[in-house]
Amino acid sequence: MGMEQTVTFAPDRQPSYDAVSALLATCGFPLQVRMIDGELAFPDEIPSENWRELRLGTPQGMITLRRASDRITFVTWGNADRGLTQAWNALVWAFAHAGAGQVLTDRGPVSADEYRQAADLPECLHGG
Secondary structure (H helix, E strand, C coil), rough: CEEEEECCCCCCCCHHHHHHHHHHHHHCCCCEEEECEEEEECCCCCCCCCCCCCEEEEEEEEEEEECCCCEEEEECCCCCCCCHHHHHHHHHHHHHHHHHCEEEECEECCCCCCHHHCCCCCHHHHCC
């Protein structure tokens, strides 16, 4: 059983994988592409702008992203340890931040900055 988080975006505001990868790389949080739309990918492969599903490897484990026209859903294992949960949260924050998206939470939609203040994130993402 998996856990999901969703980020919604205004029309044409979904960020590119490149933008998010670069954002996370600035704090030493690497990503590797494992699969694009069900096909194996090279770790440094750049997904096309019209990808529908990505499987991304982080140092803590793999996270699946499913994209629709106005949202991206982030899926990880229901029994994820703290490190994988932090990586999952990091991807949610990074996509919301890069695309000015809203993270859907139990309290309602929140901005990337509000999410960052409340989420359990890797140490490298704490602060301003």
